[in-house]
Amino acid sequence: MNANLTRYLRNYIDISDDEVELFQAALKTKTIQKKDYLLKEGKTCTARYFITKGYFRHFYIDTKGNEQIVHFGIENWWITDYASLVNTTPSKMYIQAMEDAEYLELSQDALEALYIKLPKIERFFRIIMEKTYIASQQRIEYMFSLSGKQLYETFILANPEFANRVPQYMLASYLGLTPEFISKIKSK
Amino acid sequence: MNANLTRYLRNYIDISDDEVELFQAALKTKTIQKKDYLLKEGKTCTARYFITKGYFRHFYIDTKGNEQIVHFGIENWWITDYASLVNTTPSKMYIQAMEDAEYLELSQDALEALYIKLPKIERFFRIIMEKTYIASQQRIEYMFSLSGKQLYETFILANPEFANRVPQYMLASYLGLTPEFISKIKSK
DNA sequence: GATAAATCTTAATCATGATTAAGTGATCCT
DNA sequence: AGGATCACTTAATCATGATTAAGATTTATC
Numbered sequence: 001m002n003a004n005l006t007r008y009l010r011n012y013i014d015i016s017d018d019e020v021e022l023f024q025a026a027l028k029t030k031t032i033q034k035k036d037y038l039l040k041e042g043k044t045c046t047a048r049y050f051i052t053k054g055y056f057r058h059f060y061i062d063t064k065g066n067e068q069i070v071h072f073g074i075e076n077w078w079i080t081d082y083a084s085l086v087n088t089t090p091s092k093m094y095i096q097a098m099e100d101a102e103y104l105e106l107s108q109d110a111l112e113a114l115y116i117k118l119p120k121i122e123r124f125f126r127i128i129m130e131k132t133y134i135a136s137q138q139r140i141e142y143m144f145s146l147s148g149k150q151l152y153e154t155f156i157l158a159n160p161e162f163a164n165r166v167p168q169y170m171l172a173s174y175l176g177l178t179p180e181f182i183s184k185i186k187s188k
Numbered sequence: 189m190n191a192n193l194t195r196y197l198r199n200y201i202d203i204s205d206d207e208v209e210l211f212q213a214a215l216k217t218k219t220i221q222k223k224d225y226l227l228k229e230g231k232t233c234t235a236r237y238f239i240t241k242g243y244f245r246h247f248y249i250d251t252k253g254n255e256q257i258v259h260f261g262i263e264n265w266w267i268t269d270y271a272s273l274v275n276t277t278p279s280k281m282y283i284q285a286m287e288d289a290e291y292l293e294l295s296q297d298a299l300e301a302l303y304i305k306l307p308k309i310e311r312f313f314r315i316i317m318e319k320t321y322i323a324s325q326q327r328i329e330y331m332f333s334l335s336g337k338q339l340y341e342t343f344i345l346a347n348p349e350f351a352n353r354v355p356q357y358m359l360a361s362y363l364g365l366t367p368e369f370i371s372k373i374k375s376k
Numbered sequence: 377g378a379t380a381a382a383t384c385t386t387a388a389t390c391a392t393g394a395t396t397a398a399g400t401g402a403t404c405c406t
Numbered sequence: 407a408g409g410a411t412c413a414c415t416t417a418a419t420c421a422t423g424a425t426t427a428a429g430a431t432t433t434a435t436c
Contacts, residue, residue, distance in 0.1 A: 060329070062332070068329075068332050068333065070325065070328065083322050119307045122307070122314055123303070123310050123314075125314055126310055126313055126314035129314060129317035129321055130270060130274050131274070133317055133321040134270050134271050134274060136328065137271065137324060138271070140258065140327065145250045145256065147392075148393060149392095167413065167414090168414065176331075178394060180393090180394080180415080180416085180417095181392090182414090183414065183415050184393090184415090184416085184417095187415080336423060337422095337423095356383075356384065357382095357383065365423075367384070367385090368425085369422090369424075370384090371384060372423085374385090375386085
């Protein structure tokens with residue numbers, strides 16, 4: 001029984017110990033080595049992953065062959081490719097461990113059974129999706145309104161600990177900038 | 189009883205006629221005149237709106253004083269400001285009717301009562317949020333990968349009818365471009 | 377129908393940040 | 407330890423698309 005996940009659940013829904021156990025019974029604890037993949041292009045994503053240790057990057061390969069990072073996944077966050085998971089279509093995405101990592105796997109099949117057994121889980125993921133969507137919209141607003149320099153500085157300010165954990169060139173990719181440009185920002 | 193909304197509900201969940209009626213009873217049918225606002229900056233958003241006629245723009249005023257459009261809302265779509273609605277905080281956004289319009293208003297209070305009376309509505313909005321989030325992610329990918337010209341052409345191709353309905357300068361704002369640049373694209 | 381307001385166009389100049397290229401340190405691997 | 411890959415830096419050049427400014431055209435209003 002994962003204490004962080006329990007706390008996380010209870011942030012959003014009222015849930016008894018028994019119900020938490022039912023939820024956690026649907027999860028498989030797994031480990032993965034640095035640089036290995038949770039998902040690769042062409043595979044259909046069939047699960048959501050709750051990260052308990054390490055961090056992941058979620059990226060695709062664009063038309064010029066560059067790896068474009070769309071998200072980082074860190075401890076106590078869910079990571080998955082919703083486009084592939086929800087529509088059961090082959091993914092265009094990669095999800096890769098950036099450190100040796102641990103996570104809880106919630107397969108879509110197990111989740112659908114849970115929705116029936118425990119309808120409040122439906123509520124939980126409804127709320128999670130609302131939060132996730134709001135964050136996505138916030139990011140779009142930043143992309144519209146901020147200069148490259150401001151994007152970088154806003155990220156560093158909001159995620160100071162994480163910024164040191166990630167190679168600069170991956171941060172650049174996530175922000176839609178080049179490593180050279182980040183270098184230029186920092187030198188001033 | 190709105191036939192479009194019923195069809196829309198049944199795209200996502202199994203729901204009886206009686207239950208549809210219960211859902212529709214929570215909705216208020218309203219009209220609004222062109223250029224009037226569903227939401228203004230500083231007000232807290234307290235409802236979701238299902239558009240049945242006309243279209244809306246959802247925008248904020250950026251630091252330079254420009255209106256930045258984040259979304260258009262068209263017939264048979266929901267529109268609301270999730271950031272304000274979910275966190276019950278004053279909105280930074282405006283939602284404005286671009287034509288004389290009709291919509292169904294679902295207040296957050298009514299929705300929360302519905303979640304309890306009719307838990308499958310929780311499921312419905314969980315699914316809607318997943319779809320909405322996937323669209324938001326797709327948009328971020330476009331913003332990363334496409335040139336201004338490609339952004340414009342992709343939008344026109346995906347929304348040919350709508351592109352004629354919207355002034356060019358608003359489309360420019362939505363795409364993060366200037367009207368002058370759109371003009372340049374079209375002249376070639 | 378006349379006037380005003382809103383929208384679109386053209387063209388010159390400018391700025392942000394990409395691209396290219398080279399070089400410098402780190403870190404990993406045997 | 408030595409070589410190789412990986413990560414970061416610097417600097418010159420380039421391109422996309424913004425800004426500015428003016429004019430043209432369309433639409434709304436009385």
